[in-house]
Amino acid sequence: MEILIAEDEEFCRQLLVMELEDFGHVCHVAENGAQALEIWRDTKPDLILMDMLMPVMDGYTAARAIKEEQPGEHVPIIFLTALSDEEELVQSLEVGDDFLVKPINFNILRAKIQAHERTLNLNRQVLMQNKELEYFRSRVHSEYDMTRHLMEAAQKANATDVPGIDMHCTAASFFSGDLVLLQDKWDGGAYFLIGDFTGHGLTASIGSIPVTQAFRTMSRRNLSVGEIVRELNQILKRFLPGSMFFCATVGEINQARNRIEIWCGGLPDAFLIEGNEVRRSIKSTHMPLGIMGDDEFEADTEILSLNGDNRLLFYTDGVTECSNADGEMFGEEGVISVVQHSQGRILDAMLQAVYEFNSDLQDDLSLIEITCMEKGIAADDGEEVDNINPLVDIGLPSVSLEFSWWPTQLRTSDPLMIVRQWLSQHMAIRPEKEVVFMVIAELFNNAVDHGVLNLFSDVKSEEGGFEKYYKNRQRLLQDLKDGWVRMELTISSQLPMSLCVEVSDSGQGISPLNLDLEDSDDAFGRGLPMVKAICRELKFNTGDHHVRAVIDLNS
Amino acid sequence: MTIESRASSDGRKVTIDIRGRFDFSQISQFRSSYESKNKDAEFVVDLRQTEHIDSSALGMLLNMRTFLGGDTAQISIVNCSPGIKKIFEISRFDKKFSIS
Numbered sequence: 001m002e003i004l005i006a007e008d009e010e011f012c013r014q015l016l017v018m019e020l021e022d023f024g025h026v027c028h029v030a031e032n033g034a035q036a037l038e039i040w041r042d043t044k045p046d047l048i049l050m051d052m053l054m055p056v057m058d059g060y061t062a063a064r065a066i067k068e069e070q071p072g073e074h075v076p077i078i079f080l081t082a083l084s085d086e087e088e089l090v091q092s093l094e095v096g097d098d099f100l101v102k103p104i105n106f107n108i109l110r111a112k113i114q115a116h117e118r119t120l121n122l123n124r125q126v127l128m129q130n131k132e133l134e135y136f137r138s139r140v141h142s143e144y145d146m147t148r149h150l151m152e153a154a155q156k157a158n159a160t161d162v163p164g165i166d167m168h169c170t171a172a173s174f175f176s177g178d179l180v181l182l183q184d185k186w187d188g189g190a191y192f193l194i195g196d197f198t199g200h201g202l203t204a205s206i207g208s209i210p211v212t213q214a215f216r217t218m219s220r221r222n223l224s225v226g227e228i229v230r231e232l233n234q235i236l237k238r239f240l241p242g243s244m245f246f247c248a249t250v251g252e253i254n255q256a257r258n259r260i261e262i263w264c265g266g267l268p269d270a271f272l273i274e275g276n277e278v279r280r281s282i283k284s285t286h287m288p289l290g291i292m293g294d295d296e297f298e299a300d301t302e303i304l305s306l307n308g309d310n311r312l313l314f315y316t317d318g319v320t321e322c323s324n325a326d327g328e329m330f331g332e333e334g335v336i337s338v339v340q341h342s343q344g345r346i347l348d349a350m351l352q353a354v355y356e357f358n359s360d361l362q363d364d365l366s367l368i369e370i371t372c373m374e375k376g377i378a379a380d381d382g383e384e385v386d387n388i389n390p391l392v393d394i395g396l397p398s399v400s401l402e403f404s405w406w407p408t409q410l411r412t413s414d415p416l417m418i419v420r421q422w423l424s425q426h427m428a429i430r431p432e433k434e435v436v437f438m439v440i441a442e443l444f445n446n447a448v449d450h451g452v453l454n455l456f457s458d459v460k461s462e463e464g465g466f467e468k469y470y471k472n473r474q475r476l477l478q479d480l481k482d483g484w485v486r487m488e489l490t491i492s493s494q495l496p497m498s499l500c501v502e503v504s505d506s507g508q509g510i511s512p513l514n515l516d517l518e519d520s521d522d523a524f525g526r527g528l529p530m531v532k533a534i535c536r537e538l539k540f541n542t543g544d545h546h547v548r549a550v551i552d553l554n555s
Numbered sequence: 556m557t558i559e560s561r562a563s564s565d566g567r568k569v570t571i572d573i574r575g576r577f578d579f580s581q582i583s584q585f586r587s588s589y590e591s592k593n594k595d596a597e598f599v600v601d602l603r604q605t606e607h608i609d610s611s612a613l614g615m616l617l618n619m620r621t622f623l624g625g626d627t628a629q630i631s632i633v634n635c636s637p638g639i640k641k642i643f644e645i646s647r648f649d650k651k652f653s654i655s
Contacts, residue, residue, distance in 0.1 A: 187634070187655070222603045222634065224572065254633065254655050300561065303568050303599065413580065420607060434607055434638030441578065441609040466614060467586075470579050526646060527610035533645045 001117060002045040004028045006036035006062065007080065008054040012102075016049065019106050023113070033057030037065055040075075047116055052081040052092065063095045074123040076116040080104065144202070151175070151205060154212045158182055162190050164257060164374030166347050169366040170318075177204025178316050178364035179248075181212060183219040188255030188376030191219040191228070194368050195248030195289075196267065196316040204364075207246060207290075210235050215250075225252050226299040229263045229289065233297050236290030245290040249314050255376040260312065263301045265289055268320050268332065272304065273311040276340050282312075310372040313339065313346055318365030324358045345369060398493035399426070407480040410452070416444055419487070428497045428553045436499060439534055439551055442527040443503045444487060449473060451507030451545055452483040457525065483507065497553040498536065504546040557581060560588035562596065569596045574604040579611040589619055598623065603634035613646055620651060631655070 003025050007013040017027045028043050030036035034057040036050065048066070050059040063077045077096040081089070084101065092099050098112055160167075162184045169180045177197040184190045193215055197204040214235055218228045229250050236246055247266030253259070264270065266288035269281040286298055306312075315335070322330040334353065342349035347369040354365065401422065405415055420437055423429045429436055449455045453476045459465045483506045490500040532538045537550040558581055560571040569592045573581070589598060600616070602608075620628045631653040635643065643654050 187637075189634075189655075224601065224603060256655060259631070259633070259655075300564070303563065303570070414576065432638040432641060434636055435641050436638075437607040438609050438642055441607070445609070460614075466618060467582055470582055470611075526613050530610060530613075530642070530646055 001047055001113070002026045002028065002043065003113075004030065004036060004040055004043065004045040004048045006030040006033065006048065006054065006059060007051045008032055009051075012051075012104075016104070019109070020113075023110060025113075033059055033062030036062045040066055041069075046076075046120060047113065048075065048077045050077055050079050050096065052079050052088075060092065060095060067095060073127065074120060076120055078112060078116070147202065147206075148175070151209060154209050163376055164371040165190060165192065165253075166345060166369045166371075167192075167194075167367065168347055168351065169364070170351075171205075171364050175200075175202045175205035176208075176364045177201070178318065178366040179208045179211060180366045180368060181215050182368075183216065184376065185219070185222070185255075186378065188378035189253060190376060191215070191225075191250075191252050192314075192368055192370075193248060193250045194267065194314045194316065194366055195246050196318070196364065196366070197246050198244045200364060203244075207236065207240055207244070210239055211246065225250055225261045225263050225301045229265070230294070230297060230299045233289045233292065233299075234294050237293065240290045245288040247284075247288040247316070249284075251314075253370060253376075255378055257308075257370070257372040257375055258306045259303065260306060260370075261301050261303045263299065268315065268317050270312065270314040271335075271339065272306075273313060273339055273346070274307075274309050276342065278336055278339055279310070306372045308373045311346065312368075312370040312372075313350075314368040315350070316364065316366045318363035319350065319354060319367065321363060322354050322358050322365070330354060330357050396428070396491075396493055398491060400488060400490040402486065402488045404487075405485045407477075407483060410448060410480065410483070410485065411477050416441060419489070423489070426491060428491060429499065432553075435534055436551060436553075439531050439549060440487070440489075440501055442531045443501055443547055443549060444485065446528060446547070447485045447503050447505040447507075447545075448477075451505035452480070452485060453477065454507060460525075491553075499551045499553060501549045501551070502546065507545060558584045558588050560592070562592055566593045567596050568599065569593070570599045570601055572601045572604065575606050577602070577605050577608040577612040577615075579609070579615075582611070582615060585615050586618070590622065594623055597629045598631070600630065600632045601634055602632060602636070602639055605636075605639065608639060608642060610646075613642075613648065616648070616652065 030039050032054040052059045079092045079096045079099040082102040167180045177200045179195045181193040197207050249264045249267050251262035264284040265286035272279045338350050338353045460469050485505045488502040492498050535549045539548045557574045562569045571588045
């Protein structure tokens with residue numbers, strides 16, 4: 001150890017240095033308290049032997065100065081004193097750590113130094129561990145911050161203002177193991193998900209990132225509830241450790257709020273409510289997500305019909321399993337009682353009831369309430385009105401393209417696929433591409449069936465005639481030796497945007513008899529009348545087997 | 556499989572999913588998707604994945620309706636894109652089917 005000796009008597013000082021160096025210590029010396037303070041500042045020794053009575057500055061004052069300058073770090077100070085006054089010895093221990101009465105007994109001094117060395121080492125160890133803990137704590141903190149940012153970003157896109165659907169999610173800790181997601185559809189319908197990962201806190205909430213992302217992607221792609229849960233199950237099975245799973249209910253409700261399709265895996269019973277009465281409970285019929293392999297997984301859903309007086313309530317077990325000071329649980333009875341007595345939103349009444357039951361929340365708690373009276377809002381044409389003009393401003397060129405089919409091409413299973421692929425690239429076509437595709441298909445099939453193949457539709461009205469007709473068509477196509485269909489498509493570059501479709505064929509060309517749509521139950525004869533109803537212009541020229549149709553786009 | 560049908564466990568609801576094309580190439584597949592099911596069931600034709608339809612699809616839907624009892628048949632056509640919805644409206648199918 002490095003030891004500072006502050007002693008004004010030279011003989012005594014020399015003696016101490018000799019003795020201590022014999023024990024293997026390194027010594028610094030000072031002749032008074034002021035000098036001791038300076039040397040201590042320069043050398044930071046491990047231990048100080050301090051004479052009580054010294055000129056310039058006494059040991060007591062120097063010791064106090066040292067302790068004040070180095071708070072938190074332990075510097076053992078042993079006072080050397082000739083005093084035998086009990087009170088002064090006690091006072092010395094208020095600042096110092098020990099004392100030794102002169103004349104010094106070196107055996108005792110050696111023992112004391114060893115004892116203080118042990119304390120000092122212990123102290124330094126604690127200090128180092130504290131530093132490590134502090135570093136670890138701040139690292140964990142910044143990692144938490146970062147994770148929270150990720151989760152918040154992942155969930156930011158949650159739709160919150162879907163008419164008739166209210167949701168709530170409370171976390172018992174910093175991170176929630178519960179997840180509530182909502183995604184409105186362009187047609188006014190909506191997808192929702194409510195779920196509960198096993199456990200609480202960070203580990204439980206981490207699973208919400210892949211679930212949220214996948215749910216978003218799939219609901220934007222307009223997939224069915226069955227397809228969504230199957231995919232989520234596969235993701236979670238891959239992602240979660242074996243002991244963890246995700247209890248969840250996933251649903252899709254239509255715009256009119258009269259039809260809901262749901263898949264329930266592991267959450268408490270949901271309720272279909274009419275007025276203030278529970279009409280029926282919706283039981284979970286599946287294992288939670290993330291347990292079963294894809295081959296065992298059951299994605300079958302339940303479809304319920306709803307009316308305008310219905311409400312639906314979904315919740316996680318944080319609600320039913322909330323227990324009060326007496327260990328009683330809120331339970332399903334509690335939920336039903338709130339439903340029966342609530343006025344206004346059940347969700348608000350339920351939260352209030354749960355907090356009154358136990359204000360110290362133990363578990364994450366989530367709810368979704370759907371009020372069927374409030375219909376969804378479709379992304380309507382309002383948006384499209386704004387989009388009419390930019391097309392001229394960005395100067396889209398007019399486009400024309402001609403397609404020709406010979407027997408080989410006519411025989412393929414989907415001769416129009418390439419036309420659809422090409423057209424769906426065009427921004428003016430996309431909004432109502434199905435309408436455009438239908439016109440093209442009708443004109444093309446008309447040319448193939450009645451022009452090239454010379455088929456008559458009469459057979460369709462017979463029993464099973466519909467299929468007979470298409471079998472016959474198939475056979476004629478297989479045997480076709482020559483004949484062709486040509487189609488020319490032109491997209492205008494002027495407002496209003498339009499698509500002109502001209503079709504000609506190698507055959508006789510028949511002028512259709514009746515182009516008016518009739519409200520009949522006949523399964524045929526609808527094609528060309530529909531084309532007429534859709535198109536701004538439709539002209540048959542039987543002379544050269546040619547038909548020309550103009551469709552307004554952006555209508 | 557471009558056409559898939561599944562019945563609820565009690566057989567009272569049947570959902571028919573149609574992917575990609577819904578035209579005369581699907582005639583027999585579409586017919587067998589409902590013929591083997593309980594006639595009194597509620598049928599849902601889900602068009603969320605349907606990319607294009609033509610007049611023969613309309614004919615097939617009408618044939619289905621006739622097979623299931625005409626005016627007493629319960630058929631709803633769901634998840635139509637705006638374009639497909641427009642086709643149903645023009646053909647006045649909204650009077651014969653529930654369309655959403």
